[in-house]
Amino acid sequence: MRPPALLFDLDGTLVDSVYYHVLAWKEALDEAGIELPIWRIHRKIGMSGGLLVQALLRETSAKLNGETIEKLQRTHASAYQRFTRFIAPLPGARELLAHLTACRVPWAIATSGRLETAAVALSVLEVPHDVPVITRDAVPFAKPDPDIFLEAAHRLGADASEAVIGGDSVWDLLAARRARAIGVGLLSGGYGQEELERAGAYRVYEDPRDLLRHLDEIGVRAAAP
Amino acid sequence: MRPPALLFDLDGTLVDSVYYHVLAWKEALDEAGIELPIWRIHRKIGMSGGLLVQALLRETSAKLNGETIEKLQRTHASAYQRFTRFIAPLPGARELLAHLTACRVPWAIATSGRLETAAVALSVLEVPHDVPVITRDAVPFAKPDPDIFLEAAHRLGADASEAVIGGDSVWDLLAARRARAIGVGLLSGGYGQEELERAGAYRVYEDPRDLLRHLDEIGVRAAAP
Numbered sequence: 001m002r003p004p005a006l007l008f009d010l011d012g013t014l015v016d017s018v019y020y021h022v023l024a025w026k027e028a029l030d031e032a033g034i035e036l037p038i039w040r041i042h043r044k045i046g047m048s049g050g051l052l053v054q055a056l057l058r059e060t061s062a063k064l065n066g067e068t069i070e071k072l073q074r075t076h077a078s079a080y081q082r083f084t085r086f087i088a089p090l091p092g093a094r095e096l097l098a099h100l101t102a103c104r105v106p107w108a109i110a111t112s113g114r115l116e117t118a119a120v121a122l123s124v125l126e127v128p129h130d131v132p133v134i135t136r137d138a139v140p141f142a143k144p145d146p147d148i149f150l151e152a153a154h155r156l157g158a159d160a161s162e163a164v165i166g167g168d169s170v171w172d173l174l175a176a177r178r179a180r181a182i183g184v185g186l187l188s189g190g191y192g193q194e195e196l197e198r199a200g201a202y203r204v205y206e207d208p209r210d211l212l213r214h215l216d217e218i219g220v221r222a223a224a225p
Numbered sequence: 226m227r228p229p230a231l232l233f234d235l236d237g238t239l240v241d242s243v244y245y246h247v248l249a250w251k252e253a254l255d256e257a258g259i260e261l262p263i264w265r266i267h268r269k270i271g272m273s274g275g276l277l278v279q280a281l282l283r284e285t286s287a288k289l290n291g292e293t294i295e296k297l298q299r300t301h302a303s304a305y306q307r308f309t310r311f312i313a314p315l316p317g318a319r320e321l322l323a324h325l326t327a328c329r330v331p332w333a334i335a336t337s338g339r340l341e342t343a344a345v346a347l348s349v350l351e352v353p354h355d356v357p358v359i360t361r362d363a364v365p366f367a368k369p370d371p372d373i374f375l376e377a378a379h380r381l382g383a384d385a386s387e388a389v390i391g392g393d394s395v396w397d398l399l400a401a402r403r404a405r406a407i408g409v410g411l412l413s414g415g416y417g418q419e420e421l422e423r424a425g426a427y428r429v430y431e432d433p434r435d436l437l438r439h440l441d442e443i444g445v446r447a448a449a450p
Contacts, residue, residue, distance in 0.1 A: 012264075019247060019263045026244075026311075037315055037432060038244045039237075039415040086251075090262055190264040192417025207262060 003105045003220050005158035007149050007181070009046065010111035012168035012189025014093040014208060015121040019190065020083035021045050021076075025052070028075035034062055042190060046169030048112050048142030049073045077117055084120045090188045092209025093125060099212060101128070103222035108132040108152040112142035112171070132156060144171040146179035153179070164218050166211060170199035184218055186211065228330045228445050230383035232374050232406070234271065235336035237393035237414025239318040239433060240346040244415065245308035246270050246301075250277070253300035259287055267415060271394030273337050273367030274298045302342055309345045315413045317434025318350060324437060326353070328447035333357040333377040337367035337396070357381060369396040371404035378404070389443050391436060395424035409443055411436065 012018035132155035139147040153160035161180035168189025176183030185196030185204040237243035357380035364372035378385035386405035393414025401408030410421030410429040
């Protein structure tokens with residue numbers, strides 16, 4: 001029996017970038033004259049960017065055309081770029097990935113972001129070049145659709161229904177269920193434990209370090225000492 | 226029977242400032258060479274500043290003397306000042322306060338912050354000058370000690386045990402229980418609903434607008450239409 005493949009979300013799961021994404025979206029929305037409280041933006045991070053904008057607009061009853069939505073996404077991306085020097089791995093993230101590689105547990109990264117935005121996070125994590133990285137560019141629909149995770153499993157030669165998906169948002173957990181995978185939540189993106197449990201997390205850990213210590217709880221016989 | 230007095234926390238409860246406080250603390254800690262993931266800082270916002278630093282340091286096993294802790298607080302305050310132009314009332318906050326005033330329901334503001342930091346929030350909320358505002362400067366211990374709320378009730382000539390306390394953090398709710406008051410949670414600071422319920426919130430509302438619509442649920446016979 002092979003160990004399950006591990007598919008990781010990126011922002012808030014492996015790198016400490018969620019709060020910067022939140023404020024970059026806040027800036028983009030403000031600039032477009034759309035007033036939204038910050039916590040509502042936080043709760044939508046991890047969705048596809050287009051979906052996020054649509055979902056937020058529904059709460060303000062604002063209507064925007066495709067061109068303006070595209071512009072919002074560009075403004076977010078450039079506002080986020082200003083924060084990139086602050087982006088750091090979450091505690092234990094590099095150790096977790098290195099440990100999995102050393103133990104020959106297959107793993108991949110699956111993010112709703114675009115490669116352009118994800119590049120900094122991948123670089124600070126020192127992700128090896130042969131690890132599959134699936135971004136929003138590679139699939140027709142980002143999370144909470146399961147496509148990104150299905151493609152990540154496919155690239156590993158694994159079946160998503162035998163994989164474990166680690167993510168910090170309810171969108172990861174919904175996509176995990178739709179991919180028939182086991183979802184595991186991480187608190188490091190700022191959601192509460194019960195929010196993640198209610199969304200179907202089989203277990204919730206604080207951060208990658210905590211997950212590394214408990215790998216045996218998710219069926220990987222290679223927990224760190 | 227008089228209506229219960231309402232005692233409000235400020236950041237995340239009436240003004241959309243929690244995420245800026247979080248990043249201002251992140252900047253101060255980084256500058257002091259203390260690496261902490263942002264979600265852990267978020268979960269400590271609303272505590273007294275000194276307690277917050279102590280609690281965060283415990284998680285890193287770092288040890289700092291009183292002088293360095295004082296410096297951290299100054300760096301946070303000056304980093305936060307740079308965000309002040311973004312500080313806005315949360316949806317419904319001004320309407321809620323004006324409605325209470327019009328209905329002669331006594332209310333006050335009770336925050337763990339210092340007056341210097343709270344001034345911008347009070348200004349965007351247009352808090353009338355005769356409303357009691359209790360800051361950390363006025364009491365020996367900030368939240369989660371109950372002193373700030375007890376003092377706020379006292380200034381209104383009310384008994385804290387007959388008051389309702391509205392706050393966005395578990396520290397507000399703990400302080401509310403210690404003051405023998407009824408605690409009501411607001412999601413607008415970014416905590417999850419269940420986190421606030423577990424900390425003892427009698428009800429949880431999305432934001433001040435949602436609370437305004439449901440005032441009758443907390444014993445104020447003056448809900449907005």
